[in-house]
Amino acid sequence: MAVRPPSEKRQGASAATDKARTTDDPKIADFTKDEELKAYSDMLLIRRFEEKAGQMYGMGLIGGFCHLYIGQEAVVVGMQMCIVEGQDQVITGYRDHGHMLACGMDAKGVMAELTGRRGGYSKGKGGSMHMFSREKQFFGGHGIVGAQVSLGTGLGFANKYRETDHVSLTYMGDGAANQGQVYESFNMAQLWKLPVVYIIENNRYAMGTSVSRASAQTDFSKRGVSFGIPGEQVDGMDVRAVKAAGERAVKHCREGHGPFILEMQTYRYRGHSMSDPAKYRTKDEVSRMRTEHDPIEQVRARVLERGWASEDELKDIDKDVRAVVAEAADFATHDSEPDVAELWTDILL
Template sequence: MATKSGAAASKAASGATRSRSRKATTAQKSRTQKAGSTNYSADELLKYYRDMLLIRRFEEKAGQMYGMGLIGGFCHLYIGQEAVVTGIQASMQESDSVVASYRCHGHMLACGMDAKGVMAELTGRRGGYSKGKGGSMHMFSREKNFFGGHGIVGAQVPIGTGIAFAQKYLGENSVHFCYLGDGAVNQGQVYESFNMAALWKIPIVYVIENNRYGMGTSVQRASASTELYKRGMAYGIPGVQADGMDVIKVRDVAREVIQKVRGGAGPYILEVMTYRYRGHSMSDPAKYRSREEVQKMRSEHDPIDQLKKLILDNKLGEEDALKKIDREVKDIVSDAAEFAQNSQEPDPSELYTDVYAAPL
């Protein structure tokens, strides 16, 4: 009887151990699974939260400094669109490259460019990425494979196509990401680029950031065809549309697209449906849309708020951890603003440097 009792106790203990093990495994899985079909980790979500928040706070500070007269010229803010570049960047390889339009501060930060250097360039200082000569729309980082902001609508598309062609010609297993807006898709040079990319199966993803307005004109008023991801059909370029207010959805669609392009399928069009909260530029009062429209997007679809809710609801992070990230981001942006204001202005002789690829 004693032996049977011991065996029963052992069996019960073993069962309890297996039960605890199953519970532990279930708890561990809950830290990495999404409600739905997509998997992610807590660390990934916290990183996306930090990256998007950095872009948001940086742009808010840039808007402040513009209002104070510390930033001159044109300045186009990315507030509201943070999930687009964050989700796509999360799906890229280090060797992949990027070219963007004039609304490009967020792309620079997402590529890993230092906030101090970006802010210093906005203020036209020597410590900026283009040594104070490029300003908001024209700074570059070869080290981070970021080939600019470009001020002319659609001008970055043939440039990006050329960069992607060079990568293929050199035998690199890289994908190029060319960002353009909904207003640029009606430009002739965009279709010339589509034709060349399709003809030579160039490894490029054309990312159309559809924020619904080209300056003050809605897509419906400017485009006969509003399904912009289908614009490459005449050239045999496939396309897909993603929810640009959800960083996870952007990332997942981007991963599928990149896999095809890197596998040799040729160019692809990725249209992301997003929304900018501010005007086209700092001088735009945005009277072409109602305050209620903007508020509805902020309250129901804000990409940062949605991710924060996902993290907290699924117990993938604590409120204290998010507050810590908030403080860290605030410090980074404050330091960047201070650096930009204290950095020296470029010497006039700087006008003659970097004009040619090699010195004459």
């Protein structure tokens, strides 16, 4: 018997709409001019990078799986503003290009990994889903849905073991949030008061399955309730809301109170992967999110309204970003494939 979930409409279309506010929310602290412009530039880099990756995939330069982050940029950019780069750890699943760029990893190295070239972060041996940077404390890039949650909990365990106040930002999607090991990890994290911020990026669809078709409890901020882990639902399309909630969560962890769950209500504009025609949602739903809630347009509107930058100045930022992306694409297109000897390296230390 097929049961249509009663909350289909709310979860399917308007949940984030209800939360997403383009006007100022009294609970959300305003950004300074510098913060706004940084957020704008960082989000734009991810947007343009991903558009270029999509194009290069279409040209056959990128193979296999390619999961684009377009639409979700405010989540990683806002969270990154809450942590210390190169000190606090970041780990995520397979939709990971945005996280790497937000962590400060070089666009050239990321794009060259996508094209499987020797200058890629993993020398071309990892691909879209498997890049890492010890320097930036970015721990992947994991292709098994939910695996990064236990791994990220281990990063938090190591922080506590070493008696530091470092925090592990462990990202997962709404799909991963139904995996068993997520709850095994929640249990241990709260039991041992591990400094882990679990960020559930609810983009409403686990591949083609909407949240309400896959989840008995669609309020992901409550997924830690039985363990006593506090959680918050956040408008993940508003970078200011992300940062405000992120700061509360990171502070909670740094002060030794254990893990924190943030449900980021966000939206992915593109299909799950490049070959997904996205028949499971209406075009209207997508275009409404893009026109009314776009994370980058929100910042742009505020910046212009406050006179913090002119159209031309924003265009200059766009040009700079495009130049970075074009350079990355150029490098990734012309760099050599890995030497054949690399077949046998990096198997054991």
